[in-house]
Amino acid sequence: MTLREDQIQRYARHILLREVGGVGQARLLGSRVLVAGSAGAETALVYLAAAGVGTLGLLGAPDGLDARLRALNPDVAVTTAEGSWDVVVALGQVGARAATDAAGGAPLLAVGAPAGEGVLLAWLRTKEDGCPRCATHPWAPDEATAALAGAWAASEVLLALLGHPRPSVVVLPSGATRPAPKHTCTCEAP
């Protein structure tokens, strides 16, 4: 995929990054990411749209957000949950089931509450990893925490799409991180 002149101008700062380059930017433009849930979804989607992820699926996002995303980056196509996805993000337990169904075999990033404090970002890459509902605890973040979680989730998704996936992690209020604990799947993973 050759970048158009307007895309070279738009994504110049990304192309300069060693982890992205023109090849990585083209890969992002050809990628499809579904974001399900409401808390933190807007932040995650804005970051992904600005990064130039070509197709964004919305499930449970605020009304009018699709138009805002297209205005932010006209390269981005915004759709509903139909189709297959390269990565699916489930924010909280709302929409977790639909996200799991939509993911099929695609990597699924569950964002929610861990057993203790902080925010859990859990990559569920195989059926044995379970679903977002069994990997996380009920989550009712304040606005700032939700936004931070959404931004963090977008970063992890971009790294995964670019071929630099990172392990699951718990982000503590201090900004420190610790490895995500292994959970026991208590549901019947689809």
Next chain:
Amino acid sequence: MNTLDITRDTCPITYVRTKLALEALAPGERLVVVMRVGEPSRNVPRSLREDGYPVIEEGPDGELYRLVVERP
């Protein structure tokens, strides 16, 4: 050898175009880059080296600056 003319560009687009042209080459292929003397001739060779692209030769070429770089 492919030649890239970035004499009409300013930073950072100078290096962006250089990087895109290099990514399109096969390993071992070389690219000639022609640029203005000044900011581009200071920044482009330095950025190439920082990113691990071997600069084979470089120097003034009339009023311009010319370098040869290889795709590792």
